[in-house]
Amino acid sequence: MRKKTKSRCYRIIYVLAAVLISPAIIFGVSAADASRDSLFQLFSRSAPQSVVSRSFAGAGTAMPHDGFQGLVNPSLTTAPGGAGGVFSAGYGRGAVFDKLALPFGAVFVEEGGAMGLYYRYLRGSQGDVHDAVVNFAGRLFEQVDAQGAVEFGLNIRYEQSSWRREMWSAGVVDGVAGDDEIDGDGTDDGDMKTVRANSKNFLFDIGFYQPHVYPGLDFSLVITNLFGYGWHDIDGEEETKTDDWTDGKRKTVIVGVLYTAPVWSGLVLKIPLDIEMANLFTKSLPNKYVARAGAEARIAGKYCVRFGYAYDAPESPVDMVANFDYRHLFFGGVGVSIKPVLIDFFAGKNEFGITATYTY
Numbered sequence: 001m002r003k004k005t006k007s008r009c010y011r012i013i014y015v016l017a018a019v020l021i022s023p024a025i026i027f028g029v030s031a032a033d034a035s036r037d038s039l040f041q042l043f044s045r046s047a048p049q050s051v052v053s054r055s056f057a058g059a060g061t062a063m064p065h066d067g068f069q070g071l072v073n074p075s076l077t078t079a080p081g082g083a084g085g086v087f088s089a090g091y092g093r094g095a096v097f098d099k100l101a102l103p104f105g106a107v108f109v110e111e112g113g114a115m116g117l118y119y120r121y122l123r124g125s126q127g128d129v130h131d132a133v134v135n136f137a138g139r140l141f142e143q144v145d146a147q148g149a150v151e152f153g154l155n156i157r158y159e160q161s162s163w164r165r166e167m168w169s170a171g172v173v174d175g176v177a178g179d180d181e182i183d184g185d186g187t188d189d190g191d192m193k194t195v196r197a198n199s200k201n202f203l204f205d206i207g208f209y210q211p212h213v214y215p216g217l218d219f220s221l222v223i224t225n226l227f228g229y230g231w232h233d234i235d236g237e238e239e240t241k242t243d244d245w246t247d248g249k250r251k252t253v254i255v256g257v258l259y260t261a262p263v264w265s266g267l268v269l270k271i272p273l274d275i276e277m278a279n280l281f282t283k284s285l286p287n288k289y290v291a292r293a294g295a296e297a298r299i300a301g302k303y304c305v306r307f308g309y310a311y312d313a314p315e316s317p318v319d320m321v322a323n324f325d326y327r328h329l330f331f332g333g334v335g336v337s338i339k340p341v342l343i344d345f346f347a348g349k350n351e352f353g354i355t356a357t358y359t360y
Helices: 002-027 040-046 051-055 074-078 317-321
Strands: 085-093 100-110 113-123 127-141 150-168 171-173 176-178 192-214 217-224 229-235 238-244 252-264 267-278 288-299 303-314 326-338 341-348 351-359
Touching: 051 303, 051 326, 051 341, 051 351, 074 100, 074 113, 074 127, 074 150, 074 192
Parallel strands: none
Antiparallel strands: 085 100, 085 351, 100 113, 113 127, 127 150, 150 192, 171 176, 192 217, 192 229, 217 252, 229 238, 252 267, 267 288, 288 303, 303 326, 326 341, 341 351
């Protein structure tokens, strides 16, 4: 009977996920112009959404910790360590937002549910992003035997960006327009121009989380950017508006697990592993997979040392949607809990971040 109940629970989770992502299959996908693959709003995902997750090279969708974990998996706002609520603030810099990444968050927890509010200001050499998120999370299924309850969450994200980038304009060769064309004398007929863009978008992420699927093992499922993007490109007097609400290239599905093992008295080892899948709904592109994993040693329930590694991970989100220029990424971090305050820090290639969380 117990095995049947577990199987039924898993089937329901997968059916719900399939129903929610089905619009991408029903309506098909659009062939976005290659020059627009470098959407600046994708950069916001390269900024530290959660210091803890970045310590694990982006893994951790099955690891509750602080308020910012709700940006990694929308369902994790229901499990902030039994607190009635949390307030979080941080500071960081990254390879894209090399000037400033300033996040704020608040989570209000009720019995069986939670609501989260987030705001991030991201500033880089190419431009700025304002990112606001409203989170709703609740219990989908109650606990069955030793298996934990299934939590569900939804993030509604509003993103406003203003940016600029250098782009090669189409040249003319033998009366035919083309990109990066070179004429007979070996010179380019085009020239470099600065493309300026302003974008306002609504994005949707959904997530599931279930602890104790098996002894010591937690499970998560996250689908990001459920309905795609729309954006504006502005170049002088020209303006191009594109609405790609069903563009499968800008969706990812993430399956995650967290293994927890007591090593000895006062020392607990946590190992998160996430598999990120892209292009699942785009027939014209091959499926791409990114493995993200980490390890956390938690000492005396107060101190944490974290490491993370991503395999086949694009360092730039532009590469993620365009050509997947693979990189191997390494990260590390530390944390300390001085109740009721959590302080966490991470560092990686060309980026770092620190957050402080107050729980009540």
